[in-house]
Amino acid sequence: MASRVRLATLPTALEACPGLGAAIGAPGLLTKRDDLAGAEYGGNKVRKLEYLLGDALDRGCDAVVTFGAAGSNHALATAIYARQVGLTCWAVLTDQVETPWVANTLRWHGLLGTRLLHGTGFAATGLAAERLRASHPAGPQALYEVPWGGSSPQGSLGFVDAGTELATQLAAAGLTAPVRVYLPCGTMGSVAGLLAGLGRAGVAATVVSVKVVPQNVVDAAAVLQLTRETERLLPPPALTSGKRHRASLEFRPEFAGEGYALPTPEAREALALARDLAGFSLDTTYSGKALACLISDARTGRLEGHIPVFWQTWNSRPYPAELAAVDTTRLPAEFQKFFA
Numbered sequence: 001m002a003s004r005v006r007l008a009t010l011p012t013a014l015e016a017c018p019g020l021g022a023a024i025g026a027p028g029l030l031t032k033r034d035d036l037a038g039a040e041y042g043g044n045k046v047r048k049l050e051y052l053l054g055d056a057l058d059r060g061c062d063a064v065v066t067f068g069a070a071g072s073n074h075a076l077a078t079a080i081y082a083r084q085v086g087l088t089c090w091a092v093l094t095d096q097v098e099t100p101w102v103a104n105t106l107r108w109h110g111l112l113g114t115r116l117l118h119g120t121g122f123a124a125t126g127l128a129a130e131r132l133r134a135s136h137p138a139g140p141q142a143l144y145e146v147p148w149g150g151s152s153p154q155g156s157l158g159f160v161d162a163g164t165e166l167a168t169q170l171a172a173a174g175l176t177a178p179v180r181v182y183l184p185c186g187t188m189g190s191v192a193g194l195l196a197g198l199g200r201a202g203v204a205a206t207v208v209s210v211k212v213v214p215q216n217v218v219d220a221a222a223v224l225q226l227t228r229e230t231e232r233l234l235p236p237p238a239l240t241s242g243k244r245h246r247a248s249l250e251f252r253p254e255f256a257g258e259g260y261a262l263p264t265p266e267a268r269e270a271l272a273l274a275r276d277l278a279g280f281s282l283d284t285t286y287s288g289k290a291l292a293c294l295i296s297d298a299r300t301g302r303l304e305g306h307i308p309v310f311w312q313t314w315n316s317r318p319y320p321a322e323l324a325a326v327d328t329t330r331l332p333a334e335f336q337k338f339f340a
C-alpha cells in the first residue's frame with residue numbers, strides 16, 4: 001500500500017462556466033478547480049506530493065531534492081509542502097525564458113529557505129543530486145529524490161485519485177455523456193494518473209493531453225507507459241457487473257508553440273477569455289495552452305455530444321505579501337538576471 005501524507009484540500013470543486021462556455025461554443029463547460037488544491041499553494045502538484053512526500057517520510061528521509069526550470073511550479077510546491085512536513089528541500093533549477101512569474105517563484109524560495117542550486121541541463125542536475133546524496137549528513141538514503149515535475153508511478157497515484165474524484169462528481173451531477181478532459185502535459189504524470197483513475201472508474205472519457213514542452217520523449221507512447229507503470233502499484237480493480245467504459249488518451253502536440261514557456265497567440269487569447277468571462281487567472285506556459293486547445297476544439301465542433309472539462313492545474317492562491325521583502329541578492333548568482 002502506497003504511503004500518503006495529507007496535504008491537499010480535496011475534493012476540488014467541479015464548477016460550471018456558463019459565460020466562457022457560451023462564448024466559445026462549449027455549452028456545459030466545466031472546470032475542475034485544482035488551482036485551489038492546497039491551502040497554501042494550489043495547482044496540480046499537490047496531489048502528487050501527497051504520495052511522494054508520504055514515501056519520503058515512510059523511508060525515514062530528512063530531506064528531498066527535486067528539479068525544474070527556474071520558475072518551476074513543481075519545485076516551489078515541493079519546497080512549500082516539504083517544509084510543512086518537516087523535510088529540508090533542495091532544488092536544482094535550470095535556466096528558462098523569462099516569464100512574469102519566475103521572479104516571484106524564486107522570491108518565494110528565498111522566503112522558504114529552499115536550498116537552491118543552479119544546473120545547466122538535465123545531466124548536470126542529475127550530477128548535482130548525486131553529489132548532494134554523497135555528502136548528505138544523515139547518509140545518502142536520507143535524501144529523497146522527487147523526480148522532475150513529480151512524475152513517477154508513485155507521484156501519478158495522486159492523479160489516479162483525481163480520476164476517481166471526477167467520476168464521483170460527474171455521477172453525483174447525473175452527467176453520463178462522454179467527457180473530454182483537457183489538461184497540460186509537461187512531465188506526463190498528471191495525464192497518466194488521470195487516465196488510470198478514469199479508466200478504473202469506468203467513465204467514458206477522453207483525456208486530452210496538451211503538450212507544452214519541446215522534448216521528443218514526451219509523447220503518447222510515453223504517457224501510456226507511465227499509466228501502465230502506475231496501474232502496477234494499484235490493487236486489481238474490483239469486478240463490477242455494470243457497463244464500463246475505457247478512458248482513452250488524445251495527445252495534442254500542436255499547441256506547444258515555439259517552446260517551453262514561450263507564449264502563443266492562442267494561449268494569450270485563452271488567458272483573456274478566462275479572465276474576462278470566467279474570472280480565473282491562467283498562465284501562458286501551461287494552463288493557457290491547454291485552454292487554447294479546448295477553445296479550438298469547441299470552435300471546430302469537436303466537443304459536440306461531449307461534456308468538456310477544463311482541468312485547472314495552475315495555482316491561484318495568492319503569493320505571500322512578505323515576498324517584497326526577500327533579499328534576492330542571497331539567491332545564487334545564476335538567477336540574479338530574473339531580478340534585473
Ligand SMILES: Cc1ncc(COP(=O)(O)O)c(C=O)c1O
Nearest residue numbers: 073149186187188189190286313
Ligand atoms: C501549472 C502546471 N500545469 C501543468 C503541468 C504539467 O503537469 P505534468 O508535469 O504532470 O505533465 C505543470 C508541471 O510542471 C504545471 O506547473
